[in-house]
Amino acid sequence: MKTFPEGGVHPHENKLTAGSEIKYLSLPSGVAIPVSQHIGTPASVVVSKDDKVKAGQVIAESKGFVSSNIHSSVSGKVTKIDTIADTTGYKQTAVFIEVEGDEWIETIDRSNKIIAEIKLSSEEIIKKCLESGIVGLGGATFPSHVKLTIPYGKRCNLLIINGVECEPYLTSDHRLMMERGEEILIGVSCLMKALRVDKAMIGIESNKPDAVAHLTNLAQAFPGLEVFALKVKYPQGAEKQLIKALTDREVPSGRLPIDINTVVHNVGTAFAVYEAVQKNKPLFERVVTITGKSLANPGNYFVRIGTPIKNLIEAAGGLPDDTGKIISGGPMMGKALINTDVPVVKGTSGIILFPANESKRQESMPCIRCAKCVQACPMNLEPYLLMTLSEMGLFEKAEKERITDCMECGSCSFICPAGRSLLDYIRLGKSTVIKMARERVVK
């Protein structure tokens, strides 16, 4: 079985919700939809207080090429345009809507019928992705139309679909593959058409044998589409590691997959593309895993964007008394939330409630140079050195040691027997180095 060759770790999988069918979360009484749910320029608000909106209506327009439209996820009245703390903990502008009924814009095909025939041309598909606010749903939320637009002088000959879901606990992609497999594959075909490639590889880790079997079976009807089971290893869902695992192509340092003729999209994104292209439905709803060892009913839900996560927690049986931390995303790369009013956004793949006894950090001991972090680093960096350099403020040296190649997967902090905060210091160093590099360009 394929996997990426160097580094990686094996955290406990804890996929508690792998067998839970996706349910629809009941509509909240109000939503708060942030204008920046993607990498790039925040969208600019085009509605004002007291406006009536329908689900699927654009409420904030994309600004510039690397940006994305934001749509209302519910029907109702705009109550205010204010700031709200998002998953990062920082405040940003959001549109607050009070929910009245559930009216969608007329162009959306709300039927359950699966439409296989792709009528749109390559350019039209890309335009549709832009209009529908499609961004990468694996977590990075990079606007999809940008990835589909091949820059001048580059070419693409392979599409890779990421169904790895290597983060522990999360099962949203897994359930989506099980329950919306055909839609995903049609979505993949749309992406193939947009990129004008005739070959696509779907990578799924072998801890999801049902999904591998299901999609392999369905893929027989789709020429050029092949499903691969991958040996379980974190962080295989990282773009560069997945490409390496499937094709042995290696994205050069500081470059993008397109530089080696490859484009990667997530299975969740492929599903969103299907809905946008075939059903005219903009991205205002996504699958979110709500899970945790103390939670009464962990599960997977279709959630409207902007829903406060406390509604999700209620649906899963309420906040357990022993909760120590609430994480948005996976336990390895996710972020701890500051409160339960934080809205679900396009990049929210899961909400994990950790009991207090699992939320505390191990006490940090001196580095004994065991080199486990060096062996675990999937980018073959030297985390212990990057940490020391960042700690001592030697950022020029950290840059030479390629600190910017770090993708912050956290394997080093995970494996460290001394419980050192490697990634915290590396993040500090990396952001400082990026800032330094920008200042050099300005000069």
Add this chain to the structure above:
Amino acid sequence: MTGVIVALLPALFTSIFYFGYGAVIVTATAVISCVLFEYLIQRFIFKKPVTITDGSAIVTGLLLAFNVPSNLPIYIVIIGSFVSIAIAKMTFGGLGNNPFNPALVGRVFMLISFPVQMTTWPVPAGLSTSYTDAVTGATPLAIIKEGLKNGESISQLVTQIPAPSQMFLGNMGGSMGEVAAIALLIGFIWLLVRKIITWHIPVSVVGSIAVFTTILWLVNPEKNAGPLFHILAGGVLLGAIFMATDYVTSPMNHIAMVIYGCGIGILTVIIREWGAYPEGVSFAILIMNAFVPLMNTYIKPKRFGEEVKNG
């Protein structure tokens, strides 16, 4: 560190099996005094939280004991422990900061300061081996070294040393922890299975010794012992598996680990063949320890995306 202590247990049992209660006395003295010195220094000089529970001082004590004869007087063991912990480890700031392997610094200090006591080896006589008045004899390495100096040939000397099978089981004179290859290999397997160490350093040490001694043996089999003898005699396996792999004093990536291991192997053979001492593993490891910071600076793992692999 618990994993390393467990890996050292087979060698501890064989040393007691061959050298009797002397092994118990020396090991207990070394471990207790190492832990005690670490405690006293952290408590009264560093005035910082005491971290003796991390087990590193216990490992140093065990390794120190494994590197000395089983009849070494207690006061020498205590002096060796003091040098290991106070001078080789704590003066650099404690765990994680020492450039040289503490147990080996202690051992070499004792070897130079107390050469007679450190090279008087009890002949294995089982559990009843006397601590104060054991029958002593030379190690196989010393027999070969002396014999060659006196103009004897390897084929004559072979009759004076134990057969390879006896050497493998540890039935020969030597430091108490180094003699039984089988016990050390069991510990090695444990360390590999528990992923405490990787194969790189031990295999490159033993491999380079095997290659180098094979070449010398082929050139002149009457003047140079064969590779099997060199690997089983002396401290090669103890050094390769437990001393050279010390986290703090070994390199941080696999390429550097292999270079470091080969350096130890080659230096060991050079000291054994042409040096004044019959055994050179301790010196070889300490010399290569000195190169580790340099290797960490200049030998880097191949970064992901360094070479363009295009589709």
